[in-house]
Amino acid sequence: MARTNDTPNIPIVNFSAFVNGVKEEQERVARQIDDAFREVGFVYLKHHGIPKEKVEECFSWSKKFFALPMETKMLAPHPPSGAHHRGYSAPGLEKVTQHQYEKDEIARSREVPDYKESYESGNVNDEAQPNIWLPEDKLPGFRTFMESYFEDCATLIHRILDALSIALSVPPPGLSPTHSRSLFQLRLLHYPSIDAEQLKNEKRSRINAHSDFGTMTLLFQDDVGGLEVEDPEHPGNFSHAGPIEDAVLVNIGDLMMRWSNDRWRSTVHRVGLPPPKTVTIPGPGVNTEGHRNGEKVVPLENENGAVVPDRYSIPFFATADMDTVIEALPGTWGKDKPKKYEPVTAWGYVQMRMAMTYEE
Ligand SMILES: O=C(O)CCC(=O)C(=O)O
Ligand SMILES: [Fe+2]
Numbered sequence: 054m055a056r057t058n059d060t061p062n063i064p065i066v067n068f069s070a071f072v073n074g075v076k077e078e079q080e081r082v083a084r085q086i087d088d089a090f091r092e093v094g095f096v097y098l099k100h101h102g103i104p105k106e107k108v109e110e111c112f113s114w115s116k117k118f119f120a121l122p123m124e125t126k127m128l129a130p131h132p133p134s135g136a137h138h139r140g141y142s143a144p145g146l147e148k149v150t151q152h153q154y155e156k157d158e159i160a161r162s163r164e165v166p167d168y169k170e171s172y173e174s175g176n177v178n179d180e181a182q183p184n185i186w187l188p189e190d191k192l193p194g195f196r197t198f199m200e201s202y203f204e205d206c207a208t209l210i211h212r213i214l215d216a217l218s219i220a221l222s223v224p225p226p227g228l229s230p231t232h233s234r235s236l237f238q239l240r241l242l243h244y245p246s247i248d249a250e251q252l253k254n255e256k257r258s259r260i261n262a263h264s265d266f267g268t269m270t271l272l273f274q275d276d277v278g279g280l281e282v283e284d285p286e287h288p289g290n291f292s293h294a295g296p297i298e299d300a301v302l303v304n305i306g307d308l309m310m311r312w313s314n315d316r317w318r319s320t321v322h323r324v325g326l327p328p329p330k331t332v333t334i335p336g337p338g339v340n341t342e343g344h345r346n347g348e349k350v351v352p353l354e355n356e357n358g359a360v361v362p363d364r365y366s367i368p369f370f371a372t373a374d375m376d377t378v379i380e381a382l383p384g385t386w387g388k389d390k391p392k393k394y395e396p397v398t399a400w401g402y403v404q405m406r407m408a409m410t411y412e413e
Pocket of ligand 1: 242265272274280322323324366367368
């Protein structure tokens with residue numbers, strides 16, 4: 054199995070072998086994903102089934118959306134409460150918190166503002182959280198595309214759940230029916246360009262260190278980079294988890310960690326300064342430092358007045374149906390591995406975390 058060069062070595066798995074393979078192939082891929090989620094909580098899936106052109110199209114819609122004037126984007130505003138997580142959030146509105154239930158700790162984690170804007174949409178049939186669209190004439194075709202992309206992502210989540218069910222020997226129909234799509238959420242994220250100085254000195258962040266709180270997240274990212282994943286064995290050590298062509302990054306969220314009795318890790322991640330970029334230095338004789346001809350690696354933060362370019366990413370968050378009782382799954386507990394957590398419904402858990410994200 055391929056690995057990324059960065060630690061904590063996020064495995065790269067060919068998912069078509071699961072979708073199209075015979076039983077043995079499926080079991081092999083399921084084991085690879087299981088191992089990845091046990092080790093780092095993240096996996097890159099190649100050949101995941103969503104056509105490359107469609108992923109690119111989603112990024113181009115996202116760019117068009119965020120390029121609209123603020124007053125137009127505000128025609129689809131995110132409601133003030135975290136309980137209805139749909140629509141447009143302007144930069145500075147959402148603050149990410151991490152496992153902090155004490156009020157003063159939440160306040161402290163909000164001292165560094167996230168510099169991003171986002172647009173959220175969900176299942177068209179979700180009556181609890183109806184979608185908040187722009188008037189169609191403001192961006193014709195946007196809604197139709199997003200509804201279709203949502204379906205593609207939901208389908209992929211169900212296939213990954215099938216793989217996880219095989220890994221745990223959950224009998225058919227497995228975990229898939231616990232995700233009726235009611236709580237899925239497609240998020241468009243835009244991190245405006247920013248002075249490298251600000252990110253470096255932590256005056257601002259793109260997204261603060263956090264873990265996701267649902268069951269699983271799909272993450273599509275552009276080629277700017279800056280996503281970092283914590284090494285679960287060495288808290289505080291982060292490594293870059295940059296884009297890999299034609300692959301989607303998939304990670305476990307807190308609810309799934311709990312559901313799996315901590316077999317799978319919900320790993321902390323954040324978005325900050327991209328890794329050192331390569332700039333081309335013109336003229337001969339620049340190869341004395343061992344770099345490829347004509348190129349020299351210049352750490353972005355060392356460039357005077359360097360600006361980190363805009364970054365776009367597209368996470369798709371999955372959560373179990375709200376009435377699902379999250380209690381150690383079969384195969385994740387036993388005599389020598391007792392259940393670690395009290396049962397909780399998915400809905401109760403999500404509401405608690407959402408309230409923490411938006412509450413004053
Ligand atoms: O933009 C990214 O790459 C990460 C986004 C993320 O972690 C999130 O929205 O939860
Ligand atoms: Fe995240």
